[in-house]
Amino acid sequence: MDxxxxxxxxxxxxxxxxxPLRRNELEELGxxxxxxxxxxxxGAQEHVDNMWRxxxxxxxxxxxLDRVASSSGYLLGSAVLGDITHVMQLARDCRWLLEIHLTAERAAGHDDAEQTAARGASSCREASTPLEGWRLERVNNFRDQPQSRNR
Known part of the structure; x- marks a missing residue:
């Protein structure tokens, strides 16, 4: 994949x-x-299938993913504005799929790094998603706060 x-x-x-792009440019780009x-x-379907349901x-x-997969049968029509909108939506779908592809590649590399670290070296836990990163940050901030004693 390039x-x-x-x-x-x-x-x-x-x-x-x-x-706007000409008709032949829209067709080539589409x-x-x-x-x-x-x-x-x-690859995106496999990545999503491996998520926690x-x-x-x-x-x-x-x-x-279901919306992207179901839109694969649409072709360019005769209306220029509709064609431009369709190509732009294809680009947004490809951008989302590319993000999933790159996330899966990073996760595969991260898993390899964790297996290497588990063999001998100590490893610290890293966030694999922004939400998990936020959670880990909250946990670490809570641990760093001094504990107050209620008397």
Whole structure:
């Protein structure tokens, strides 16, 4: 997976312009984004399937993934504004799928690092999501506060 190529396609679709893309440019960009979406979709499905079911993060990811997967059959139509909107939504979907892909890669690297640390060296726990990072920060702040004695 060429992450830079996917990112270039996303940037090209979401760039603000003074004039809209021509029809042939929209078709090329839409085809490229559709290919990127189809390539990223299986990895995102696997990542979401490995999440804890029932969590808020799983629910949001699952519903977004279902919407992205169900939109794969839509083609460009005859209305220019609708086509521009469709390509921009494809770009947003690809950006979300790319974030999931990169998160899964980091998690795989993080798991390898944890296994290496567990063999001999001591390791400290790191956050894998922003919400978990916030929770760990709260726990650490609570531990660092001096305990008051009630008499």
């Amino acid at each position: 992450v830079d190529e996917v990112q270039r396609s996303i940037d090209q679709a979401l760039t603000f312009r003074s004039s 085809a490229a984004l559709s290919q990127h979406r189809d390539a990223l979709l299986p 029932g969590s808020l993060e799983w629910y949001r990811s699952r519903s977004t």
